[in-house]
Amino acid sequence: MMNGKRYHHYHHHVYDEMGEIKKGPWKAEEDEVLINHVKKYGPRDWSSIRSKGLLQRTGKSCRLRWVNKLRPNLKNGVKFSAEEERIVIELQAEFGNKWARIATYLPGRTDNDVKNFWSSRQKRLARILQTPTTSSKLEKNRSAVAVLHHAPSLEAPKFSSSTEEESSSKSQFCSSSHFDNSEMIKMVPLPDLMNPNLLNFDPNLLQLQFTPSEENICNESQPQFPFSVLPPPLQSVLPLSFESQELVTRLEDPNFLDAFGHADASELGSVAHIQLVQPYCGQEGDCQNGGRGENDNPMTPDSFFDDFPADMFDHIEPLPSPSDW
DNA sequence: AAAACGAGCAACCGCAGAACA
DNA sequence: GTGTTCTGCGGTTGCTCGTTT
Structure with a gap:
């Protein structure tokens, strides 16, 4: 249903009151700048991207974009498999809402992915149980x-270690x-x-x-x-x-x-x-x-x-x- | 055909802890 | 030791689009 291009125009780019910080969806050019920064310096020093005048984005925003969308080997636009779902459910039961931790068990998935998956699931289940009989x-x-x-x-998840997870x-x-x-x-x-x-x-x-x-x-x-x-x-x-x-x-x-x-x-x-x-x-x-x-x-x-x-x-x-x- | 609803998702915010000056 | 900045996390918002009414 979703394809990665769907949001490229979904809201206007926003600047903060100083007119300096850009918010909202990322453009391909911005992504490119960000990728180049990571190539040079690695995934860190996010704030320097702005201080160098490369992008009008906060370090936070840059990091988030990298982690959630630009990082290599992400399963962007790919639905959670049954196995992935099972892992999330099991680990959520064990760890609670520790999305980042759970995501470490799911190659190619970010904490945001897991969080969104769980949120959707919660809504769906709540609706199932709360919908009036009519x-x-x-x-x-x-x-x-x-x-x-x-x-x-x-099957049991293929955890790297067979300790508490099992x-x-x-x-x-x-x-x-x-x-x-x-x-x-x-x-x-x-x-x-x-x-x-x-x-x-x-x-x-x-x-x-x-x-x-x-x-x-x-x-x-x-x-x-x-x-x-x-x-x-x-x-x-x-x-x-x-x-x-x-x-x-x-x-x-x-x-x-x-x-x-x-x-x-x-x-x-x-x-x-x-x-x-x-x-x-x-x-x-x-x-x-x-x-x-x-x-x-x-x-x-x-x-x-x-x-x-x-x-x-x-x-x-x-x-x-x-x-x- | 149009409105309402819901799913899915990107990206923001606030907070906390770590790292640094 | 203290203040500041950076980083990471979890919660939340709000948008688009497909589906249902």
């Missing part, structure tokens, strides 16, 4: 509903203590996502009780999620992506409902009694935030959306009718 676009999807496909191959996502899903077979789990009427109307299955299914089997517990090679939150028929027909699985994991978190504090209880359907499994407690003292360890993302409405999978509604196909189950 809204047209989502409603079409809801009535059509819904098999969530696997995202393309979601641990987090795995620990979110894989814990022998996460599912205690002795613990009976009741189905929870989950707002929106798990709304029976949304998934177009018999609401009674939501009231089924069952005990998760060992087969659903994570193995070492592939993160899985607690299928217990899905009605058994859906467990067999809904192969969720990594991200979707993560969401559903979150839906089990007792704090989850707090994130919907404004929601009318009546929206929760007829099953009033809610019994949720405990959040993951991987190691002692690590039960505060679902095993994420240290990060600056306590569970809040926002952080809930943070973890909503980008592809949740991207690949929707008609669900087989319940009689096909």
Whole structure:
């Protein structure tokens, strides 16, 4: 959709009140000057560009232009791949909004790219969850509903070191203590996502009780999620992506409902009694935030959306009718 | 056909910490 | 030790254009 030339004329060039500092979109000539400066002196001394009279741009502006658009090997105009998306989602969960840090894991991507990607994703997800049921676009999807496909191959990121990066996502899903077979789990009427109307299955299914089997517990090679939150028929027909699985994991978190504090209880359907499994407690003292360890993302409405999978509604196909189950 | 909406993106701003004088 | 400048980061703004109504 976007092509790199789209913004060349989108607002007038602006000067500050002294008439000296130029703002706004860059011209090719300015880029050229900037590139020449970097060739000579390297990517530094940005302020000297202006002091030498080469450009009427602040050092900040010059640096930003270089870092975000002129640096070699940037993936300008290239959409985030599924793998890149997965990495961002995983690292955001681990690091929080440390875009520059996250970008270091994504060759050719800048912190601005990551930030914009995340921002777009947030808006999309917020809309998905907050759109009233009468809204047209989502409603079409809801009535059509819904098999969530696997995202393309979601392997562990190829981090240069296999230290902290490896641990987090795995620990979110894989814990022998996460599912205690002795613990009976009741189905929870989950707002929106798990709304029976949304998934177009018999609401009674939501009231089924069952005990998760060992087969659903994570193995070492592939993160899985607690299928217990899905009605058994859906467990067999809904192969969720990594991200979707993560969401559903979150839906089990007792704090989850707090994130919907404004929601009318009546929206929760007829099953009033809610019994949720405990959040993951991987190691002692690590039960505060679902095993994420240290990060600056306590569970809040926002952080809930943070973890909503980008592809949740991207690949929707008609669900087989319940009689096909 | 036109208006409204939303996605995607570039570039700005303020702030904080590092480096320098 | 202090003040100033530079650099980098995260948040935000506002623009264009495609899509939907």
